[in-house]
Amino acid sequence: MAVFMGLLASSCIEQELEEVSKLENSDIVAAKSWYEGFENQNRGQENARKVNNGKGKPDWSKSKVYHQSDGKKVIEVQFDFEEIAIPKHLKTDKLEKTSVLQTLILFPKQDGRYVPYFLNIYPDSPDKKFKLKDFMEGGYQKIPTDFSGVYRFYRWNGDFISGWRVKDGVKTHRIKDLKTQEKKGAGTSARTSNFQLYCYVVETTWFQYTCFEGIGCTTPEEIGTTTNGMECELVMAPPTPGDTGGGGGGGGDPTPTDEECEVPEGNLEGVTVDCDEDEEINLAKLSTCHKLIVNQLIGSTQEGFKRIFEKFSGSLLPPYNFNVKFEYGDCPNSAAGCTQPFLVNNEAKITLNKSILSRASDLSIGRTILHEILHAYFLFLEDFPSANQDLNSLLNYYISKYNVSGNINYNPIHHNLFVENMFLNDIAVELRYFAESLGYPSSVLDNNDFFMDMAWAGLTDTDVYNSLSSAKKVRINSVYYSELTGSHKGVVSIGTKACE
Numbered sequence: 001m002a003v004f005m006g007l008l009a010s011s012c013i014e015q016e017l018e019e020v021s022k023l024e025n026s027d028i029v030a031a032k033s034w035y036e037g038f039e040n041q042n043r044g045q046e047n048a049r050k051v052n053n054g055k056g057k058p059d060w061s062k063s064k065v066y067h068q069s070d071g072k073k074v075i076e077v078q079f080d081f082e083e084i085a086i087p088k089h090l091k092t093d094k095l096e097k098t099s100v101l102q103t104l105i106l107f108p109k110q111d112g113r114y115v116p117y118f119l120n121i122y123p124d125s126p127d128k129k130f131k132l133k134d135f136m137e138g139g140y141q142k143i144p145t146d147f148s149g150v151y152r153f154y155r156w157n158g159d160f161i162s163g164w165r166v167k168d169g170v171k172t173h174r175i176k177d178l179k180t181q182e183k184k185g186a187g188t189s190a191r192t193s194n195f196q197l198y199c200y201v202v203e204t205t206w207f208q209y210t211c212f213e214g215i216g217c218t219t220p221e222e223i224g225t226t227t228n229g230m231e232c233e234l235v236m237a238p239p240t241p242g243d244t245g246g247g248g249g250g251g252g253d254p255t256p257t258d259e260e261c262e263v264p265e266g267n268l269e270g271v272t273v274d275c276d277e278d279e280e281i282n283l284a285k286l287s288t289c290h291k292l293i294v295n296q297l298i299g300s301t302q303e304g305f306k307r308i309f310e311k312f313s314g315s316l317l318p319p320y321n322f323n324v325k326f327e328y329g330d331c332p333n334s335a336a337g338c339t340q341p342f343l344v345n346n347e348a349k350i351t352l353n354k355s356i357l358s359r360a361s362d363l364s365i366g367r368t369i370l371h372e373i374l375h376a377y378f379l380f381l382e383d384f385p386s387a388n389q390d391l392n393s394l395l396n397y398y399i400s401k402y403n404v405s406g407n408i409n410y411n412p413i414h415h416n417l418f419v420e421n422m423f424l425n426d427i428a429v430e431l432r433y434f435a436e437s438l439g440y441p442s443s444v445l446d447n448n449d450f451f452m453d454m455a456w457a458g459l460t461d462t463d464v465y466n467s468l469s470s471a472k473k474v475r476i477n478s479v480y481y482s483e484l485t486g487s488h489k490g491v492v493s494i495g496t497k498a499c500e
Contacts, residue, residue, distance in 0.1 A: 145169035282325035319384035348376035361495025
């Protein structure tokens with residue numbers, strides 16, 4: 001367990017700068033191609049952008065490639081934001097678009113995809129204006145020695161990860177989200193070796209700042225809420241509270257609580273996150289009805305999916321156990337469910353479209369869960385080959401076969417693997433076990449064609465499906481949509497509507 005690793009890490013990421021601002025660099029060209037495809041694919045997702053993260057596009061002419069000290073290659077691009085959240089202290093008559101620096105950070109993966117992050121850099125002084133040199137010689141790559149302010153890191157979907165408060169180029173505090181249980185007290189403290197970790201509650205009022213290309217920027221508008229957060233300081237003796245700089249004010253003596261637990265974020269060096277004490281299969285954001293369906297499904301599994309769910313149910317770190325969370329949102333092509341195509345902090349995320357599933361049968365929702373958990377499982381196998389080396393080798397074969405140049409859609413890779421290697425049959429078998437646990441009669445349980453047709457849902461982009469007869473395709477389509485909507489072209493749902 002690492003405690004407050006962000007403050008102990010060096011302010012400068014050790015690396016060798018390879019290329020600066022050369023669009024012809026093959027690394028930058030490949031990253032640009034992937035990112036544009038990735039953005040287009042996920043443009044319709046509800047969580048694709050949040051105001052704290054910003055809206056806009058990368059300026060690929062301002063790019064750099066380097067390695068951080070752990071050897072990972074980094075591609076960093078200055079981001080030309082259209083909307084961004086700014087803290088109150090920057091809302092002055094000196095505010096300009098150059099008052100904030102935002103960058104896109106990409107970590108390449110072996111299969112040609114990338115893990116994206118955003119970095120927002122806010123100076124303490126409203127007089128500070130960022131120039132190209134500040135990005136080329138600073139950004140995530142290196143904190144300039146004359147910089148004082150805040151670094152805030154976000155995931156691609158806008159979720160805040162963690163951050164640093166910086167004084168004269170040195171990280172002095174870690175910034176993190178305020179936990180629910182921490183809101184009751186003034187702060188927390190924890191001891192590590194001879195140091196003491198002190199955390200204070202900080203409130204920052206945010207304003208939305210909008211800029212239009214060729215027109216200029218509007219007057220910032222208050223978002224309407226204050227963001228509660230914690231700033232933590234590692235010191236030899238109790239600090240004097242309240243010295244939090246331009247981003248907000250702290251106060252009060254810290255109240256000792258349980259020891260802080262922090263772990264590395266995964267890719268971003270020197271960025272830590274709180275230990276996740278939630279269930280490894282995190283259903284916290286689902287409705288009670290959907291939680292019951294997922295738990296009933298997990299309890300009914302008897303074959304391969306039983307082992308998969310057990311892999312997601314342990315308390316050990318990968319590769320021994322895997323982590324997944326469920327939440328609601330929109331999916332590309334109005335799909336009932338989708339899985340984020342990369343892991344974040346060693347966690348998979350499955351999104352369920354609550355609106356699409358509002359008329360679905362319990363069997364339809366069960367099928368969606370089985371399909372998406374299989375996607376999540378193979379995402380972990382890609383990143384943690386030792387978890388199942390045979391399946392990892394099989395996955396690599398399909399990656400090499402279907403991951404053509406410029407392709408950022410992992411569905412053809414996984415889907416063809418599912419269909420051609422018995423996973424299609426496994427979905428059908430487990431769906432029947434699920435129906436049996438729900439008390440469906442033998443007239444349904446003996447209908448093997450029904451369960452196999454259901455298993456085909458979401459796998460219509462595969463080579464095997466394309467070879468099926470037109471009549472079978474029509475039957476599969478009718479069964480799927482009747483279970484999803486209640487009826488389809490005269491075909492009535494066999495399953496029972498799940499949730500009102």
